[in-house]
Amino acid sequence: MTDRNPEAPPEVLFSAVLKPYRSLSPRGFALLLMFVAATCFAGGLLFWSQGYWPITAFFGLDILAVQFAFRMNYRSGRAMEIVEITPDTLTVRRIAPDGKQQDFAFNPYWARFEVDRHPEWGVTRMALTSHGRQLPIGTFLGPDDRDSFAKAFQDALARARAMPDHG
Known part of the structure; x- marks a missing residue:
């Protein structure tokens, strides 16, 4: 027996909206x-x-x-990525500057979060990998934003993997 209501939306463990930084207002x-x-x-x-x-x-x-x-x-600068983790799904929605959307879905248990770090510049690349597919994320973020996102995302992904029922 499960204690989840099938009609209720899944619990969101992590949600982030990634936008390019524009220094000039x-x-x-x-x-x-x-x-x-x-x-x-x-x-x-x-x-x-x-x-x-x-x-x-x-x-x-x-x-x-x-x-x-x-x-x-x-x-x-109107481009953005919306990253969301629920116990069963990791989704990335890319919105291009012209408004076109692409949705990518991964199983949080099988998805690997790859982070490349440079000793001087910090996080230089982030990507999700699963079943031979690779999806770079946050390519337009600055080094500090990439670093803080990577830490928060890794923690949330670990929490999602620790939950039961990964489909």
Whole structure:
């Protein structure tokens, strides 16, 4: 006899939402873009006053290039991974910057969590491996975030393995 209710959702032992870190806030981006625009405008005026007016167009292109680069950076920052461990399932949901989702499911008893560490830089790579499949996780995290995630995830995976009924 089991004491679990079949209609009840499984107990979540661990849940983490992994997102890329972006150090520049949208307000900071606006200030940076205004600074770049003011600098380019001043440079453009200088060249215009010297009679080199065609060069001013290149200053405008600089502003557009900086804006495009940061917009693409912010777009890639919308990617995320949702990692969840229940007694029976380890799931990773990847959400791409365009909103497309991929779900990966593992048995927590059989899944191996591989962590590569460098003596100077800390955790450099994390991956889940099971039955010949390998899934890198947290590739966009910084070293400190990878280290704290790896510790918490390993502890939760050990708790899930210690529970009975692994399917």
